[in-house]
Amino acid sequence: NAGVTQTPKFQVLKTGQSMTLQCAQDMNHEYMSWYRQDPGMGLRLIHYSVGAGITDQGEVPNGYNVSRSTTEDFPLRLLSAAPSQTSVYFCASSYSAVREETQYFGPGTRLLVL
Amino acid sequence: DAKTTQPTSMDCAEGRAANLPCNHSTISGNEYVYWYRQIHSQGPQYIIHGLKNNETNEMASLIITEDRKSSTLILPHATLRDTAVYYCIVRVDQTGANNLFFGTGTRLTVIP
Numbered sequence: 426n427a428g429v430t431q432t433p434k435f436q437v438l439k440t441g442q443s444m445t446l447q448c449a450q451d452m453n454h455e456y457m458s459w460y461r462q463d464p465g466m467g468l469r470l471i472h473y474s475v476g477a478g479i480t481d482q483g484e485v486p487n488g489y490n491v492s493r494s495t496t497e498d499f500p501l502r503l504l505s506a507a508p509s510q511t512s513v514y515f516c517a518s519s520y521s522a523v524r525e526e527t528q529y530f531g532p533g534t535r536l537l538v539l
Numbered sequence: 540d541a542k543t544t545q546p547t548s549m550d551c552a553e554g555r556a557a558n559l560p561c562n563h564s565t566i567s568g569n570e571y572v573y574w575y576r577q578i579h580s581q582g583p584q585y586i587i588h589g590l591k592n593n594e595t596n597e598m599a600s601l602i603i604t605e606d607r608k609s610s611t612l613i614l615p616h617a618t619l620r621d622t623a624v625y626y627c628i629v630r631v632d633q634t635g636a637n638n639l640f641f642g643t644g645t646r647l648t649v650i651p
Binding site: 429456458460465466467468469470473475481483484513515517519521522523526527528529530531532533 | 575580581582583584585588626636637638639640641642643644
């Protein structure tokens with residue numbers, strides 16, 4: 426298993442540009458989520474999904490959209506990038522959406538918005 | 540929502556036990572305590588979790604006080620590769636989904 430994969434690893438955007446951060450897992454996990462991590466801070470939840478076709482907002486959802494058309498993929502879309510979205514983005518997944526399931530994190534995407 | 544308090548940083552000599560404390564005085568009866576770590580900006584890695592009993596796995600031990608208001612993560616023989624930020628997380632999500640809420644964690648530095 427490749428686990429949780431994220432692409433790209435690095436990205437530089439100009440203010441106002443849009444892009445999609447990709448996240449995929451090959452473990453047949455129901456639950457997937459996106460976090461952002463700003464310098465010196467812990468991770469904050471952006472959006473999550475408890476199964477294909479189901480998504481919901483986390484702690485900091487503004488400026489981001491998600492969809493979950495398949496079990497494997499959970500892309501994160503920035504509609505109009507802003508400098509405040511400069512961050513490291515992590516995708517995570519777990520076997521089920523219930524509590525107490527171990528989460529597996531991807532390696533992260535480092536995004537710089539100029 | 541239950542919150543956690545951790546020291547900002549700690550040092551530990553290589554080969555010695557690293558004891559990382561966490562206070563969670565407002566924890567609810569059905570909330571688990573989780574520990575994850577993040578090595579140099581990589582994705583966080585699960586270490587261990589528990590409810591009320593002490594837990595041990597191949598990575599660490601988790602000691603939870605009887606009143607559940609605090610816990611300690613123990614790395615029995617710290618190595619240089621254990622240098623990381625360690626997050627103590629108490630589940631606070633009321634939706635029932637498997638969401639984690641991270642604080643700023645403890646930066647553990649293992650010293651040769």
